[in-house]
Amino acid sequence: MLWLRMGLTHPKKTVSSKAPSPLNGLSPGRPAPTPLLDAPPETICPTQALKEHGNVMTVDYTRCIHCRLCHQQPDQNRMSWEEGYQWAQMTSPRLPHSFRHSLHIRVVDAGDCGACLNELHQLASPVYSLHRLGIAFTPTPRDADVLVITGPITVSMKEAVQEAYQAMPSPKRVVAVGTCALSGGLFASSFALAGPLEKILPVDLSVPGCPPPPLALLHAFQLLMGAKSEEMRTQGVRT
Amino acid sequence: MTAAQELEMILTQHQDINRRVESNGIRLTIPASLLPQLVSQLSPQWTFVGIVPEDDARTQSLRLLYVFYTPKGPWLGMEVRNHDQVIPSISNILFAADWQEREMEDLFDVSFAGHPQLGDFVLHDSHWPEGTAPMKRHSWEIHQKANGFEDLGTHRIVDASGSFVMPIGPVFSGTAESIQFGLETVGEEIVFAHIRPFYKYRAVEKLMRGQTPMGSLLIAERIDGLTAFSHALAMAQAWETLGDLQISPRAQLLRVFWAEIERIRSHLQVLSGILESTGLSVPQNLLQAQEEELLQISGAFSGHRYLFGLIRLGGLSRDWSAEDIQHIVKRLETLVHHSQEILDALTFDNSFLDRLEAVGTLSGERARTHGLVGPVGRASGIHRDVRIHQPYAAYDNVVFDVPVQTEGDGYARFRQLAQEMTQSIRIIQQIPSMLTPGEVVPTDKFHPALRTAFGYVESPGGSVLCAVSSNNQGMVERCRIITPGLVNWHAFPDAIRHFAFQDFPIIMATFGLSVADLDR
Numbered sequence: 001m002l003w004l005r006m007g008l009t010h011p012k013k014t015v016s017s018k019a020p021s022p023l024n025g026l027s028p029g030r031p032a033p034t035p036l037l038d039a040p041p042e043t044i045c046p047t048q049a050l051k052e053h054g055n056v057m058t059v060d061y062t063r064c065i066h067c068r069l070c071h072q073q074p075d076q077n078r079m080s081w082e083e084g085y086q087w088a089q090m091t092s093p094r095l096p097h098s099f100r101h102s103l104h105i106r107v108v109d110a111g112d113c114g115a116c117l118n119e120l121h122q123l124a125s126p127v128y129s130l131h132r133l134g135i136a137f138t139p140t141p142r143d144a145d146v147l148v149i150t151g152p153i154t155v156s157m158k159e160a161v162q163e164a165y166q167a168m169p170s171p172k173r174v175v176a177v178g179t180c181a182l183s184g185g186l187f188a189s190s191f192a193l194a195g196p197l198e199k200i201l202p203v204d205l206s207v208p209g210c211p212p213p214p215l216a217l218l219h220a221f222q223l224l225m226g227a228k229s230e231e232m233r234t235q236g237v238r239t
Numbered sequence: 240m241t242a243a244q245e246l247e248m249i250l251t252q253h254q255d256i257n258r259r260v261e262s263n264g265i266r267l268t269i270p271a272s273l274l275p276q277l278v279s280q281l282s283p284q285w286t287f288v289g290i291v292p293e294d295d296a297r298t299q300s301l302r303l304l305y306v307f308y309t310p311k312g313p314w315l316g317m318e319v320r321n322h323d324q325v326i327p328s329i330s331n332i333l334f335a336a337d338w339q340e341r342e343m344e345d346l347f348d349v350s351f352a353g354h355p356q357l358g359d360f361v362l363h364d365s366h367w368p369e370g371t372a373p374m375k376r377h378s379w380e381i382h383q384k385a386n387g388f389e390d391l392g393t394h395r396i397v398d399a400s401g402s403f404v405m406p407i408g409p410v411f412s413g414t415a416e417s418i419q420f421g422l423e424t425v426g427e428e429i430v431f432a433h434i435r436p437f438y439k440y441r442a443v444e445k446l447m448r449g450q451t452p453m454g455s456l457l458i459a460e461r462i463d464g465l466t467a468f469s470h471a472l473a474m475a476q477a478w479e480t481l482g483d484l485q486i487s488p489r490a491q492l493l494r495v496f497w498a499e500i501e502r503i504r505s506h507l508q509v510l511s512g513i514l515e516s517t518g519l520s521v522p523q524n525l526l527q528a529q530e531e532e533l534l535q536i537s538g539a540f541s542g543h544r545y546l547f548g549l550i551r552l553g554g555l556s557r558d559w560s561a562e563d564i565q566h567i568v569k570r571l572e573t574l575v576h577h578s579q580e581i582l583d584a585l586t587f588d589n590s591f592l593d594r595l596e597a598v599g600t601l602s603g604e605r606a607r608t609h610g611l612v613g614p615v616g617r618a619s620g621i622h623r624d625v626r627i628h629q630p631y632a633a634y635d636n637v638v639f640d641v642p643v644q645t646e647g648d649g650y651a652r653f654r655q656l657a658q659e660m661t662q663s664i665r666i667i668q669q670i671p672s673m674l675t676p677g678e679v680v681p682t683d684k685f686h687p688a689l690r691t692a693f694g695y696v697e698s699p700g701g702s703v704l705c706a707v708s709s710n711n712q713g714m715v716e717r718c719r720i721i722t723p724g725l726v727n728w729h730a731f732p733d734a735i736r737h738f739a740f741q742d743f744p745i746i747m748a749t750f751g752l753s754v755a756d757l758d759r
Binding site for chain 2: 029119152191
């Protein structure tokens with residue numbers, strides 16, 4: 001009774017996926033493409049995420065770790081910073097037909113530092129309330145539609161990741177969450193890695209970020225459910 | 240007799256010990272055969288921290304530094320050469336050294352005479368041939384076994400009729416981290432527990448080699464993302480000692496400010512984890528919402544929800560106006576107040592208390608044997624906190640208490656976390672009035688000295704020691720990070736013995752340990 005009353009008297013406001021602006025700590029933001037810098041990009045970015053492309057300095061978001069070193073440079077070398085969270089990218093042309101109504105997710109930690117996992121965990125809190133969208137975490141891959149992998153895939157976790165994928169029924173999707181899973185990030189040169197994920201499993205959706213904030217993850221799952229058809233149409237994916 | 244006097248007395252008994260006094264500690268060079276005797280004489284008064292490998296420039300070989308400290312006293316390092324003598328194991332005297340010796344054996348190929356279980360620890364035998372030793376000075380190419388396949392089976396030692404092993408992990412419920420347990424049982428009770436960590440081994444200490452100071456900070460943050468600030472602070476402090484950098488009082492205070500914010504966030508997360516394990520979803524969700532609020536405060540004011548990228552050598556990467564600081568303090572006060580309300584209400588909930596009281600008990604004596612650190616240790620009566628015992632940053636200028644419990648059960652750990660949160664907000668409240676104008680964002684050029692320096696920080700989970708030595712280009716030559724996970728996970732199988740299966744997730748939640756922190 002005590003908890004029922006407390007739950008009712010302490011309502012929590014849910015952040016909707018149409019997020020407010022400014023984002024006020026809901027997302028760390030990331031560097032935006034900027035006109036060419038004076039200094040060579042490899043002296044600025046510790047993960048070599050900055051690439052010259054014509055006369056624009058572009059950002060390889062699968063490598064960016066939001067360290068802000070490129071944003072804290074003197075004027076002529078400063079990358080501009082964008083707010084936002086709609087970072088997920090479809091990386092396979094496969095169609096998201098089967099997951100219109102609900103999505104069951106199995107998360108596998110493959111060497112995560114804990115931040116990506118905690119952001120996934122926060123999705124279940126009343127602030128994001130993942131369940132209202134028909135999305136749920138499931139303890140077994142047999143029930144799962146989506147395999148979410150965080151971390152750079154260590155050698156010892158490789159088989160566990162493969163076994164989880166094989167145990168899932170079709171149709172199934174693989175989501176790589178975080179810079180580590182996408183490119184290895186800062187750990188890319190470690191001898192103990194079997195990753196990044198694309199070397200091991202076919203990746204359907206990538207969510208860059210270090211870690212991607214809960215809103216970015218929510219956006220990614222909605223993409224899988226076909227709810228965000230706008231972005232997919234512009235990327236030439238039929239919904 | 241103080242610890243220092245006792246050390247003098249012990250040293251007069253041995254003529255063949257070479258002693259050097261350094262800026263904040265004493266360094267002894269001892270023959271390996273003396274090690275067990277010295278350790279057993281020192282260990283009642285001196286706290287063992289860990290084994291730090293160093294390169295001996297003269298002999299071009301490895302030497303081990305056994306690190307101890309006393310509360311408010313100096314550090315003590317005992318150097319033992321490795322290349323021409325057998326190093327005896329000390330884990331029968333100091334059980335806390337057990338995992339560190341196993342780790343040294345796997346990574347450096349140092350053999351410890353008398354250790355009963357070496358090999359197959361950090362590098363799982365199913366993937367790496369024995370003797371791989373990736374951290375040895377000249378090991379550049381590291382080869383995996385061809386067709387290596389992870390053996391997910393567990394050990395078995397209980398020999399009784401009807402006994403079986405219940406395997407858990409490496410992948411288990413929800414968003415849990417990857418680690419494996421084998422719970423041996425004849426029915427309900429866990430008779431013996433095996434633990435198999437290092438599924439997530441990313442070779443951080445190897446990666447650190449050759450990194451710039453900035454690169455080493457970025458990697459340190461990602462050892463355990465949930466206590467990123469503390470790990471980066473320990474790393475930065477080691478570099479600052481090497482480079483003799485002066486840090487402004489303002490930067491020191493702000494470091495304390497953010498470190499305590501991280502402690503509150505981490506404790507909220509562990510507390511809501513405890514509630515999740517006991518199935519009380521209303522208070523769990525309410526606490527989790529408070530944690531999210533704190534993540535948003537961190538994100539809005541530091542630029543990153545987990546405080547990545549905030550620490551710079553010599554200070555912090557940004558500064559805040561007095562209004563901002565006041566605003567953060569106000570929001571934190573409300574947040575901690577709301578959380579305390581929920582935690583107070585829980586102490587009247589019988590069904591909750593029944594699941595925590597006298598569950599996962601670690602007596603003071605057993606906790607001391609394991610050398611526990613952090614809130615887990617303090618809940619078992621070990622008064623150990625480097626914020627008080629080896630003050631760093633501005634901790635000797637702020638007033639706070641270190642709460643200690645005596646029972647060592649799940650409920651003691653729960654109360655410990657709640658009380659530590661109150662102390663953290665007390666520290667945070669003192670800071671705005673103490674802040675004086677000053678430089679926070681460092682610009683100094685930096686020339687590290689060629690030796691090993693320590694940085695130590697009380698992270699939310701316990702003390703972190705970061706030992707860094709630099710090469711002559713100012714890059715990392717060797718780095719060793721002794722994390723609270725490495726110490727406290729060692730005691731976890733001991734804490735779950737003789738409890739029932741349904742207590743296992745609850746005990747794990749009350750320990751609140753990070754696997755990433757252990758695996759590195």
